[in-house]
């Protein structure tokens with residue numbers, strides 16, 4: 358019954374046939390039965406629904422680094438899948454834990470709608486441990502959080518307006534993060550500096566062979582590959598559409614990503630978009646323990662989910678926190694009391710586009 362409701366919800370929220378033969382595979386191309394398997398013998402419909410919503414969280418390279426082990430119906434262990442780490446750009450699992458925080462937030466919001474309060478207990482004391490947290494679902498009063506926010510959130514990289522973000526909108530966005538949220542308009546000195554660092558750190562990372570090889574391994578060029586893995590970056594999610602998208606899907610592959618011409622074009626693309634938009638958000642955390650990263654990931658996701666209501670695009674530009682030289686610069690400038698965790702380019706959009714990045718079905722990340 359609940360699964361039926363969820364299926365209907367997903368259909369209303371945009372599932373349907375491919376609109377144009379020029380489009381690559383995107384979330385709406387998948388049949389609802391591909392997204393939600395008919396049944397997972399070990400799982401009830403509510404749990405499948407809640408975990409599906411959780412999995413719509415963002416993650417670096419769309420690596421979806423989570424797995425879930427159920428101790429019993431109301432007690433789950435959320436873990437980090439060691440095969441989904443990004444050792445070249447995220448050797449300490451900092452971003453992995455932020456993504457697991459975002460996953461946990463979606464899980465908590467979805468569970469609340471089904472009438473459960475979530476108790477979260479951090480298990481890991483080191484960022485490299487596999488078992489990260491235990492969640493306990495306690496029966497409570499059903500909440501009214503709009504799940505559409507979760508199904509329609511996405512990373513947007515293009516089409517940002519130059520307009521500054523209104524202070525009333527900033528006030529609303531910063532609520533989940535309070536003192537760990539700073540906004541710099543793109544015309545300010547800080548805004549200009551962050552744009553420059555975004556470009557230069559991207560250039561350095563793109564020229565670092567190991568990091569580029571790691572990225573290449575997460576690009577799903579063809580629709581067939583994307584459908585097989587249901588993770589990583591697709592031409593659609595990288596916003597390479599139309600004829601260029603068709604060309605990339607049809608003719609490009611792993612080796613091309615390592616070529617000088619591909620790297621050069623990527624750097625030029627980033628240099629163009631880094632200067633677009635209304636400004637930059639810097640998200641920080643008070644500490645860098647596992648619990649701090651989970652908490653920051655949760656609050657970041659709550660903010661991200663709100664942004665669409667105000668037609669504000671969010672684009673993490675993380676290379677300056679990944680490349681040591683640039684991270685030191687960011688910490689020197691902005692990290693005197695708190696630790697920088699996200700640098701996000703933000704801007705108003707004329708229209709917030711539908712999500713396109715794919716997700717692995719629940720049964721694929723369930724650890725039995």
Ligand SMILES: Cc1cc2nc3c(=O)[nH]c(=O)nc-3n(C[C@H](O)[C@H](O)[C@H](O)COP(=O)(O)O)c2cc1C
Pocket residue numbers: 413414415416417418419452453455456510511512513514589590594672673674675676712713714
């Ligand atoms: C910790 C973290 C770091 C990210 N870094 C980048 C980045 O540097 N550049 C970028 O374009 N997207 C970045 N993203 C966005 C992911 O690529 C995106 O969440 C993923 O592809 C899934 O797409 P979706 O957010 O539209 O669901 C990052 C996301 C997270 C959670």
